[in-house]
Amino acid sequence: MNIRQDIHNSEIPLLCQACEARHRGLCGALDPSQLVALSKQSWKQTVETGSELVGDAEKVASYSNVLSGVIKLSKTLADGRQQIVGLQFAPDFLGRPFKTESALNAEAATEVSLCSFPTALVERMMKDSPELEHRLLVQTLKELDEARDWMVTLGRKTAAEKVASFLLLIARNINPCRPLSQKEVVFDLPLTRADIADFLGLTIETVSRQMTILRKDGVIAIESNRHVTVRNMERLERRAGA
Amino acid sequence: MNIRQDIHNSEIPLLCQACEARHRGLCGALDPSQLVALSKQSWKQTVETGSELVGDAEKVASYSNVLSGVIKLSKTLADGRQQIVGLQFAPDFLGRPFKTESALNAEAATEVSLCSFPTALVERMMKDSPELEHRLLVQTLKELDEARDWMVTLGRKTAAEKVASFLLLIARNINPCRPLSQKEVVFDLPLTRADIADFLGLTIETVSRQMTILRKDGVIAIESNRHVTVRNMERLERRAGA
DNA sequence: CGATAGTTTGACACAGCTCAATAGGCGTGG
DNA sequence: CCACGCCTATTGAGCTGTGTCAAACTATCG
Numbered sequence: 001m002n003i004r005q006d007i008h009n010s011e012i013p014l015l016c017q018a019c020e021a022r023h024r025g026l027c028g029a030l031d032p033s034q035l036v037a038l039s040k041q042s043w044k045q046t047v048e049t050g051s052e053l054v055g056d057a058e059k060v061a062s063y064s065n066v067l068s069g070v071i072k073l074s075k076t077l078a079d080g081r082q083q084i085v086g087l088q089f090a091p092d093f094l095g096r097p098f099k100t101e102s103a104l105n106a107e108a109a110t111e112v113s114l115c116s117f118p119t120a121l122v123e124r125m126m127k128d129s130p131e132l133e134h135r136l137l138v139q140t141l142k143e144l145d146e147a148r149d150w151m152v153t154l155g156r157k158t159a160a161e162k163v164a165s166f167l168l169l170i171a172r173n174i175n176p177c178r179p180l181s182q183k184e185v186v187f188d189l190p191l192t193r194a195d196i197a198d199f200l201g202l203t204i205e206t207v208s209r210q211m212t213i214l215r216k217d218g219v220i221a222i223e224s225n226r227h228v229t230v231r232n233m234e235r236l237e238r239r240a241g242a
Numbered sequence: 243m244n245i246r247q248d249i250h251n252s253e254i255p256l257l258c259q260a261c262e263a264r265h266r267g268l269c270g271a272l273d274p275s276q277l278v279a280l281s282k283q284s285w286k287q288t289v290e291t292g293s294e295l296v297g298d299a300e301k302v303a304s305y306s307n308v309l310s311g312v313i314k315l316s317k318t319l320a321d322g323r324q325q326i327v328g329l330q331f332a333p334d335f336l337g338r339p340f341k342t343e344s345a346l347n348a349e350a351a352t353e354v355s356l357c358s359f360p361t362a363l364v365e366r367m368m369k370d371s372p373e374l375e376h377r378l379l380v381q382t383l384k385e386l387d388e389a390r391d392w393m394v395t396l397g398r399k400t401a402a403e404k405v406a407s408f409l410l411l412i413a414r415n416i417n418p419c420r421p422l423s424q425k426e427v428v429f430d431l432p433l434t435r436a437d438i439a440d441f442l443g444l445t446i447e448t449v450s451r452q453m454t455i456l457r458k459d460g461v462i463a464i465e466s467n468r469h470v471t472v473r474n475m476e477r478l479e480r481r482a483g484a
Numbered sequence: 485c486g487a488t489a490g491t492t493t494g495a496c497a498c499a500g501c502t503c504a505a506t507a508g509g510c511g512t513g514g
Numbered sequence: 515c516c517a518c519g520c521c522t523a524t525t526g527a528g529c530t531g532t533g534t535c536a537a538a539c540t541a542t543c544g
Binding site: 078082103133136145150151156157200 | 325345
Binding site: 192193194204205208209211212225 | 489490491492493
């Protein structure tokens with residue numbers, strides 16, 4: 001039995017054919033011949049929860065597209081206090097071009113699958129393909145917008161609002177095929193309470209207490225610590241403080 | 243008496259000849275003919291302290307280079323709580339390409355001079371000039387790094403560390419010709435106590451108290467509320483918590 | 485079924501907030 | 515030049531939200 005050759009896919013490397021990043025991610029900027037060049041030097045990998053992808057102040061040899069799972073980007077003060085400064089979902093691009101050393105720590109919050117390529121190759125292709133650099137600019141601007149939104153959460157919201165904001169963020173990002181604006185949303189939390197605390201600038205205990213309040217008030221339901229049902233998105237949004 | 247025609251400057255528009263942004267800013271990406279095209283549709287303006295440059299959810303018709311002064315970028319919650327999410331100094335680029343509506347508020351924190359141009363023109367030039375888009379990407383990545391650094395300050399530092407971090411930020415950015423790593427640094431604060439509080443996620447009173455402590459401990463000196471002398475940068479750095 | 489890591493709950497402490505009063509800087513007008 | 519008023523900043527006193535420490539509970543997995 002022959003595999004039907006789809007015209008659209010005929011020149012696309014096998015590695016890329018089923019890849020999300022080719023559509024919504026960075027690789028969408030590349031034409032088939034560029035995809036072939038990139039795919040020859042790229043590799044897919046699956047990493048387990050907790051493994052460090054990029055260390056702070058470490059040389060970075062590869063960039064990646066996130067294909068599935070959640071990555072946490074964090075910074076640590078000298079005395080060990082930690083702050084998560086961003087979460088990355090598929091099909092985000094992981095890496096900081098034009099800098100050899102990372103200024104932050106990237107760690108798999110869940111099991112994560114990646115498609116990685118050498119930094120040098122990406123930077124070379126960026127010179128040749130303005131469209132690639134354009135996509136990267138668009139993603140970077142998006143991340144900057146998100147970072148600034150989160151600064152409001154960190155600086156001006158109460159613990160209750162912070163936790164609601166976090167649940168809202170996850171509800172909106174974790175399900176790739178999210179039917180927006182439906183009342184009830186179900187997902188597994190990609191982060192532990194400790195991670196959530198580090199993301200919100202709170203302690204584990206405060207996060208836990210606020211989750212309990214949301215549960216007792218019937219805004220959410222929780223099963224076995226990780227599995228969350230948002231009973232009513234609107235109420236959650238109201239609790240997140242605009 | 244003739245003005246000597248410098249070869250380097252001979253084709254540069256008058257408007258641009260003394261401009262900082264042509265060297266360290268975005269315009270450095272442009273060749274003389276592009277500079278001429280841009281300068282024909284650009285204009286310099288000076289705006290006074292407190293005037294709003296871009297309103298939240300407002301249509302943006304022009305982008306600008308900051309030539310002098312300080313701009314604060316802020317976001318406001320429904321009930322009026324405010325957070326400053328970034329400060330811009332010369333020769334930063336003010337604007338958010340690829341979005342017609344602003345998601346934040348830009349206001350002159352001091353008297354500010356700007357060189358402005360129509361958004362449409364910049365976006366057209368970006369298509370033709372990858373170098374321009376490249377510079378914008380580099381600036382955006384820098385702002386993202388800064389935003390993430392500040393998230394650590396907002397989420398994990400104490401009030402004392404926050405105020406020290408703020409003074410450090412200003413000391414490092416306000417003086418264009420800063421002789422780095424000299425022990426004593428003098429500057430005028432570009433922000434009121436209320437602005438500082440909104441930047442740090444604190445109240446005016448807490449900011450004031452922490453400044454008083456720094457003053458009494460001899461780390462800084464303050465004259466007439468705005469004029470600050472950092473007596474010892476190293477001590478200030480230590481108080482900022484890494 | 486016990487071990488371990490993660491989570492919840494409780495009691496208490498304290499950093500930073502709120503409200504209120506005072507002090508200082510600066511421009512205006514006598 | 516001083517007197518006044520306005521605005522901003524400082525200082526004080528008390529309160530409260532969130533952190534700290536400690537203990538109990540729960541899920542998961544061998």
